[in-house]
Amino acid sequence: NGGSQGATVFKYGLGCANSGSCTGLRIIQNTLLVDSKAGIAPIANTDLAACDNDAGPCSGDIDAKWNVDGSNILTDSYAELKVSTGTVFTPAERVLAGTIRINGTINGTSGKNLSVNNDWINNGTYNANTGELVVNPQNATPSVIGGTSGTSFYNLTIQSGDRMVQFKAGSTFPVSGLLKLNGTATQPLVINSTIPGNRWFITFTGTTQISAVLLKDAGCSGGNAINPPPSVGNLGNNDLTCWNFISTGGGGA
Numbered sequence: 001n002g003g004s005q006g007a008t009v010f011k012y013g014l015g016c017a018n019s020g021s022c023t024g025l026r027i028i029q030n031t032l033l034v035d036s037k038a039g040i041a042p043i044a045n046t047d048l049a050a051c052d053n054d055a056g057p058c059s060g061d062i063d064a065k066w067n068v069d070g071s072n073i074l075t076d077s078y079a080e081l082k083v084s085t086g087t088v089f090t091p092a093e094r095v096l097a098g099t100i101r102i103n104g105t106i107n108g109t110s111g112k113n114l115s116v117n118n119d120w121i122n123n124g125t126y127n128a129n130t131g132e133l134v135v136n137p138q139n140a141t142p143s144v145i146g147g148t149s150g151t152s153f154y155n156l157t158i159q160s161g162d163r164m165v166q167f168k169a170g171s172t173f174p175v176s177g178l179l180k181l182n183g184t185a186t187q188p189l190v191i192n193s194t195i196p197g198n199r200w201f202i203t204f205t206g207t208t209q210i211s212a213v214l215l216k217d218a219g220c221s222g223g224n225a226i227n228p229p230p231s232v233g234n235l236g237n238n239d240l241t242c243w244n245f246i247s248t249g250g251g252g253a
Contacts, residue, residue, distance in 0.1 A: 035084040042088040042107065083124065102126055102147070108154065122147035128154040130177065137163035144194060146171065156180070161187030167200035169193045172221045174203040183212035193217035197237060218243055
């Protein structure tokens with residue numbers, strides 16, 4: 001069953017005496033684990049290209065959870081890409097994964113995006129720079145944007161009809177570039193909180209492209225007001241001092 005497989009990409013150096021005889025390595029089910037010894041230069045997509053589904057000694061191995069297409073990493077649709085504690089991952093190109101989980105550090109790149117079909121979980125450090133996170137939910141269960149660390153986005157895109165995305169309740173998510181939230185006219189995108197009735201917060205200082213969204217439990221923490229078009233519905237408990245709905249379909253502030 002391909003869904004039960006896992007793989008670890010490990011970059012080592014003097015910490016393993018250049019021998020590769022490192023200890024404490026792990027393989028996690030359904031996960032592409034990006035790991036390195038402390039002090040190693042950041043891992044990039046090009047490092048993973050040496051052994052993916054169609055290159056190097058991993059070629060044809062069902063345990064290889066990823067493919068580097070050009071310079072872009074594509075994991076199996078159900079797979080999680082996890083960056084270990086102490087590891088710095090600077091993709092420099094596009095990454096597409098089921099879930100991205102940060103326990104170490106990810107550095108974004110201008111004009112490139114990190115894209116998830118499920119969840120974005122930041123328990124470490126995300127340096128957006130001028131990069132983009134794209135959330136394109138594929139499952140009936142809600143996709144979650146959260147983690148124990150705060151996440152500041154440059155560009156943030158959430159797009160999918162008839163799907164739900166939940167921001168972590170009580171957390172603040174600054175967006176300084178483009179905030180793009182799009183469903184479809186017949187299948188709106190639902191955005192709410194991981195804990196119903198408890199607001200998530202945005203600090204917005206950029207530009208917007210928003211349409212066909214149903215919004216709930218959205219608060220603000222400074223920044224600029226957001227002016228959603230009439231296709232955006234208010235499902236209640238939104239902060240109306242900063243979410244300036246033209247028409248509302250639910251509760252107030």
